[in-house]
Amino acid sequence: QVQLQESGPGLVQPLQTLSVSCTVSGGSISTGGYYWSWIRQHPGKGLEWIGYIYYSESSYYNPSLKSRVTMSVDTSKNQFSLNLSSVTAADTAVYYCARVVIDYFYAMDVWGPGTTVTVSS
């Protein structure tokens, strides 16, 4: 079955760009019917949707983050990625990648374990 695994820097300097990737195994990222999403969770808080992307690279972002977010897909590596620019301490969070199932009314059925990103100098 499909599994997702995030990889990230752990620590990012303020005002730099946070870059995290998600590797898809057990299936192809190019399979139709799915979007590939990023969600974050601030320490001790709830879930915040960042955005999602289709393998064709059409993407949709949370308006609150849109000016700083870029997502991309690398079908050759079966990976998708998130770049978040000009980070501050408020971007410290666990970052999850997830598969969005269109037939499930855009629910997210497979999640990675998450990667913790801390923004600090």
Place this chain on the structure above:
Amino acid sequence: ESVLTQSPATLSLSPGDRATLSCRANQSISAYLAWYQQKRGQAPRLLIYDTSNRAPGIPARFGGSGSATHFTLTISSLEPEDFAVYYCQQRSHWPPLTFGGGTKVELK
């Protein structure tokens, strides 16, 4: 933006009890409502999609219902492994896709 309000914030129950979790939206969200379970230190797990459809592998004790602005997740008889935080999520009015603030089901 659709705002989802979950209540109660915390539910203190015992194994075998019935749990009823509420998710209210500030506008009608039709069927694009999902529920997730999150245990400490783990990623969320999809329980319910399209208001009432159980995701594959989810036990029958989990049930979803509701319409328009009021949705409910019911756990018919709590098992020890069900003590966790539960989130609702909508995609009806987007972007953004939004989550509720969560309900913690804790051991009484």
